[in-house]
Amino acid sequence: MTPLPITKVLVIGYVWPEPHSSAASGHVMQILETFLQQGWDITFSSPAGPGEHKADLTELGIREVPIELNNSSFDAFVSELAPDIVLFDQFMMEEQFGWRVEKHCPDALRVLETSDLQSLRNARHQRLKERLKASDDANDFNELFAPALREEFELMADTDLAKREIAALYRCDLNLMISEVEIELLIEQFGLPQQLLHWCPLMVEPLTTASPAFEDRAHFLSIGNFRHAPNWDAVLWMKTTIWPLIRAQLPEAQLHIYGAYTPPKATALHNAAQGFHVMNWAEDALQVMSAARVCLAPLRFGAGIKGKIVDAMICGTPSVTTPIGAEAMHASHPWPGAVTCTAQEFATCAVQLYKDEIQWRTAQSQGQALLMDRYQRAIHGPALIEKLLYCQQHLPQLRKNNFTGSMLRHHAHKSTQYMAQWIEAKNQKKPPQ
Incomplete structure (x- = not known):
């Protein structure tokens, strides 16, 4: 009996994971560990330099491959790797590398790990700044914490950050959402199809030792x-x-x-x-x-x-x-x-x-x-794998159903591609330092 081919996953990280520094990195590590439990072949790449508390992914059996922004060396790398699934960690990585992945690995499932909606966080930050300017009362923030989803949408809708982030969500085949409130906001206010969103919260193991009294x-x-x-x-x-x-x-x-x-x-x-x-x-x-x-x-x-x-x-x-x-x-x-x-x-x-x-x-x-x-990891890990396998099996139809995403890729990726190629050409003309 011929063994099934091993699923190859490429993760493109905004930063190298630091699970002891941030919950976002901890969530990425939980996803990587879920993939490893399936026996999947994983490569992690990032254009960022290694942070002070970077995890050693190689100890887990994950390849670490640095990549560069606006450089066609990524094209050769991703073509040779030929991943089945590409996971973008934060929407900026989809902006930078999504068009290259689509061009060289069109059949790869494209997944975005959001951690949180940055445009929502940014809009709330602006609202806090306005509240602090309007009043020097540092005690009562009842009104600040009380907006309905429609009000959140109104705060976000005209911002460049929201337009970029929501467009990236549409361009991907699946988006991993850590918050059910954000899923509701995206579906009810921004009109995203539910099939593009998968709830994947933080995943933990059961306690094995008693905590201090x-x-x-x-x-x-x-x-x-x-x-x-x-x-x-x-x-x-x-x-x-x-x-x-x-x-x-x-x-x-x-x-x-x-x-x-x-x-x-x-x-x-x-x-x-x-x-x-x-x-x-x-x-x-x-x-x-x-x-x-x-x-x-x-x-x-x-x-x-x-x-x-x-x-x-x-x-x-x-x-x-x-x-x-x-x-x-x-x-x-x-x-x-x-x-x-x-x-x-x-x-x-x-x-x-x-x-x-x-x-x-x-x-x-x-x-x-x-x-x-x-x-519980025992619940959310298998649910994530099941969702990814389903999307792989039905990818052509899912993409047909997501016409808005296809349209955005057609227009946005062309402009991103030409800008990246212009930056690369410009960098090549720079005299050596």
């Missing part, structure tokens, strides 16, 4: 990559407004803030006398999360779902967050901690969770139930 934990914790603007904004809100309210009720309280790529402006906020500790990067995020009693995630804007909160649930650590932090994460389940809209409520709920062991244990058990219901 209430009495064995101490301090509040906040964690997140400082290069991610929502995380930096959250730190500023804690420093100026939320943390003083917590300390007024718990004078000995300490907040430990961890994050990759800590800039000097964040280090400057460190103040041991105020219990405000900027700790830099955590080599093991789950270890520091398990040692903390309460996780704080006061996010005033953002998109997708939050890796820090999934980590908190894994570690049995209750969390206090905002409607932005909780968005698309818990469906009908009770939140494992508290969701608040004002700094005062945030501080009050954080202190109550910190002091009340019964409330804390209830929140911990709610987090475990939520994890098991919505984030």
Whole structure:
């Protein structure tokens, strides 16, 4: 019996994965591990330089091949590789390389991993900036957290970023969406066909060890990559407004803030006398999360779902967050901690969770139930593989059904191709340095 050919996958990353630095990279690693479990042959490429905390993909059996922007060397590379599936990590990679993949590997399934809708996150950031300009009240953000999907659409629709991002979604055969709210927004407001979207949230394994007990934990914790603007904004809100309210009720309280790529402006906020500790990067995020009693995630804007909160649930650590932090994460389940809209409520709920062991244990058990219901790798991994195989088997018809995507590829890829070829020709004429 002739063995079935091994599926070849090319992943084109905006950056090389750093799973200990960001949830987005963690999600990419979960997808790669799902592919490896199928015995698929995987090549990971990126035009970016390696980051400080880059994962060693070669240890997992994944080839690492650097690539260049606006360079026809990619054409020869992808033609020789002849992948069955090409996964673009973030829409900018589809913009840069999608036309080359289509030209040289037309039968390859083209998939976009979004992590979150960047145009939604950017629109919410602009709304926060306008709110802060209009009012110096750093406490009440009820209106900021309350827009309907139509209002979100109105904020996004005229932006260049949304037009670029939505066009990339249409041009791909399948888009992996981490947030059900974003799926609803894309279908109901932007009119994307549901067949183009697949819900693929963060995927976790069941817990194998008991987490530390209430009495064995101490301090509040906040964690997140400082290069991610929502995380930096959250730190500023804690420093100026939320943390003083917590300390007024718990004078000995300490907040430990961890994050990759800590800039000097964040280090400057460190103040041991105020219990405000900027700790830099955590080599093991789950270890520091398990040692903390309460996780704080006061996010005033953002998109997708939050890796820090999934980590908190894994570690049995209750969390206090905002409607932005909780968005698309818990469906009908009770939140494992508290969701608040004002700094005062945030501080009050954080202190109550910190002091009340019964409330804390209830929140911990709610987090475990939520994890098991919505984030199991054993459920989402096979569902992803099934969806990819279905799309491969029905690819010609799926592309016919997606006329808008075909039209966008016809026009956009031509202009992108000519621009890339012009840049390459220009670069070749530059005298050597």
